[in-house]
Amino acid sequence: xxxxxxxxxxxxxxxxxxxxxxxxxxxxxxxxxxxxxxxxxxxxxxxxxxxxxxxxxxxxxxxxxxxxxxxxxxxxxxxxxxxxxxxxxxxxxxxxxxxxxxxxxxxxxxxxxxxxxxxxxxxxxxxxxxxxxxxxxxxxxxxxxxxxxxxxxxxxxxxxxxxxxxxxxxxxxxxxxxxxxxxxxxxxxxxxxxxxxxxxxxxxxxxxxxxxxxxxxxxxxxxxxxxxxxxxxxxxxxxxxxxxxxxxxxxxxxxxxxxxxxxxxxxxxxxxxxxxxxxxxxxxxxxxxxxxxxxxxxxxxxxxxxxxxxxxxxxxxxxxxxxxxxxxxxxxxxxxxxxxxxxxxxxxxxxxxxxxxxxxxxxxxxxxxxxxxxxxxxxxxxxxxxxxxxxxxxxxxxxxxxxxxxxxxxxxxxxxxxxxxxxxxxxxxxxxxxxxxxxxxxxxxxxxxxxxxxxxxxxxxxxxxx
Amino acid sequence: xxxxxxxxxxxxxxxxxxxxxxxxxxxxxxxxxxxxxxxxxxxxxxxxxxxxxxxxxxxxxxxxxxxxxxxxxxxxxxxxxxxxxxxxxxxxxxxxxxxxxxxxxxxxxxxxxxxxxxxxxxxxxxxxxxxxxxxxxxxxxxxxxxxxxxxxxxxxxxxxxxxxxxxxxxxxxxxxxxxxxxxxxxxxxxxxxxxxxxxxxxxxxxxxxxxxxxxxxxxxxxxxxxxxxxxxxxxxx
Numbered sequence: 001x002x003x004x005x006x007x008x009x010x011x012x013x014x015x016x017x018x019x020x021x022x023x024x025x026x027x028x029x030x031x032x033x034x035x036x037x038x039x040x041x042x043x044x045x046x047x048x049x050x051x052x053x054x055x056x057x058x059x060x061x062x063x064x065x066x067x068x069x070x071x072x073x074x075x076x077x078x079x080x081x082x083x084x085x086x087x088x089x090x091x092x093x094x095x096x097x098x099x100x101x102x103x104x105x106x107x108x109x110x111x112x113x114x115x116x117x118x119x120x121x122x123x124x125x126x127x128x129x130x131x132x133x134x135x136x137x138x139x140x141x142x143x144x145x146x147x148x149x150x151x152x153x154x155x156x157x158x159x160x161x162x163x164x165x166x167x168x169x170x171x172x173x174x175x176x177x178x179x180x181x182x183x184x185x186x187x188x189x190x191x192x193x194x195x196x197x198x199x200x201x202x203x204x205x206x207x208x209x210x211x212x213x214x215x216x217x218x219x220x221x222x223x224x225x226x227x228x229x230x231x232x233x234x235x236x237x238x239x240x241x242x243x244x245x246x247x248x249x250x251x252x253x254x255x256x257x258x259x260x261x262x263x264x265x266x267x268x269x270x271x272x273x274x275x276x277x278x279x280x281x282x283x284x285x286x287x288x289x290x291x292x293x294x295x296x297x298x299x300x301x302x303x304x305x306x307x308x309x310x311x312x313x314x315x316x317x318x319x320x321x322x323x324x325x326x327x328x329x330x331x332x333x334x335x336x337x338x339x340x341x342x343x344x345x346x347x348x349x350x351x352x353x354x355x356x357x358x359x360x361x362x363x364x365x366x367x368x369x370x371x372x373x374x375x376x377x378x379x380x381x382x383x384x385x386x387x388x389x390x391x392x393x394x395x396x397x398x399x400x401x402x403x404x405x406x407x408x409x410x411x412x413x414x415x416x417x418x419x420x421x422x423x424x425x426x427x428x429x430x431x432x433x434x435x436x437x438x439x440x441x442x443x444x445x446x447x448x449x450x451x452x453x454x455x456x457x458x459x460x461x462x463x464x465x466x
Numbered sequence: 467x468x469x470x471x472x473x474x475x476x477x478x479x480x481x482x483x484x485x486x487x488x489x490x491x492x493x494x495x496x497x498x499x500x501x502x503x504x505x506x507x508x509x510x511x512x513x514x515x516x517x518x519x520x521x522x523x524x525x526x527x528x529x530x531x532x533x534x535x536x537x538x539x540x541x542x543x544x545x546x547x548x549x550x551x552x553x554x555x556x557x558x559x560x561x562x563x564x565x566x567x568x569x570x571x572x573x574x575x576x577x578x579x580x581x582x583x584x585x586x587x588x589x590x591x592x593x594x595x596x597x598x599x600x601x602x603x604x605x606x607x608x609x610x611x612x613x614x615x616x617x618x619x620x621x622x623x624x625x626x627x628x629x630x631x632x633x634x635x636x637x638x639x640x641x642x643x644x645x646x647x648x649x650x651x652x653x654x655x656x657x658x659x660x661x662x663x664x665x666x667x668x669x670x671x672x673x674x675x676x677x678x679x680x681x682x683x684x685x686x687x688x689x690x691x692x693x694x695x696x697x698x699x700x701x702x703x
Contacts, residue, residue, distance in 0.1 A: 078659040168476070168480075371578075436483075440480070441484055447619075448619045449622075
């Protein structure tokens, strides 16, 4: 089941009724049952894998809690990761259960949290199972830290209408991001990249920028919907993105992008490797290893590894040249925090990240061809009226452009999400509901249209495959 | 309890407004401007459907493509058989599902349903050309209920394209227009400028030696036959 499947809209109300009907201390049972139903809805066999990962980390947690040795942690950590490796890298011709990377990484956080005394070992296996399989995040994260989620499952908050309202708004906005922005952009990207020999550099640039926005909208939409559903249960799962394309450096970008995975990699790879405590050179090597693993986490294809390493190199180069850049600003007597300078930095980061997304989306050979054509682009290629039909029709392209502007505006406003929510809540109830109703209506039309026109894209989110 | 009520108030009003906005947009696009495609050939289905609905005595219902619209003399058929004729034959591009579902509006005891499906319809049984169907039904909203439920999503999905088409439709004339037919009987009345001459080289050879019918088609036809018989009619393919 996914957040866009029809069944989910039957499942959720039933789940919520049961969840709030039973006493708070037993609600984890409903989360456990609901999550297993949600995850195994289309293929119950993947529940075996879920059960295996849960069992490994559950018993591992108990053992690590009792005998806090590095050996125990390494053993159960490795066992968990082994399950992922076996499926992900196709060791035994097994098909990858959806969201397995997220499940394994989440259960690994539990092992390290127990080892580092951040949390006591969970003795109730159903409660622990509810944590691993927690249905709002099970398919695509955000990867939860056990120290954050387990206590909330253990001691759920009573129903709070403001939190539930916030959750509903987040869910509806996520729906809009997915249906109207992500799906439509995906059509452009797939059309151009899928047949790149027939297009020119103008299309490559549009597709590259489109992919940057697409991957953000797609992943952010899932995270927003997941946060929304969790908030309905009174659970806060944290944010996964902080307007990454507003970053002024590539290092900052990676602190704002897929926050839960990057935090996981820092806590479980970078710091154990020594972090920045062992000198500058070692720090850079550690960073490169983290990016290499991040690439590998996305898949066993070379283009993912290249994407990871490329990002590592860009971030390291950024750090190496930082003193030099600061000196240049000082020499030229320019204030780095000036709006225009900040904007130029943001554009540079966006361009660099956009270029690195090319090998993320395409094979190595294709990427080289596309990047070469983007770098040596021919400006005359933009003087082509056909570009206006890139989203299927001219009207479709203009509507998409308008939708992207709206998306960017709202995402910018969300930098102060809580304040914006308070401001929104002060508006008359009718206006609040009308805004939500308009977004839902547009999304419904978007869903219906996707089932008929060429922009048809399935209801899967991109990060399901990882 | 107050917390629940507050939330349900928010959710309830939001869903209610969604329903209202959705309805306003759908009905607004379907209804206004009214009868935009009135002159079109496909909109003749409205007259044909009206005839079907109004004919309550035993009748022959014809489900077919344009060969029945242009090539059938209904009066002759009525006088020879003693049955009334409701000839739904029109544009083959609709997909036979459209004609077949419309026919269900008024099948009664003693009716004969002639299924004159075309060869190339056989595999695309679960198909309605929504663009054509919507411009045929136009603002005659009651006819939309004969579009199968599993096609409603396609129907809504095509809505803005339909609006775009409404905005640019220039009207139709000649033999492929509604004016070529009598609005009361649905019979072709306009003189054709020329008769088609069969020139062998202009037509592709159709191989019908190895024709198979898809599972969907078999399933639908069985269900349709059962439906007709349940209503007291009989069908023939």
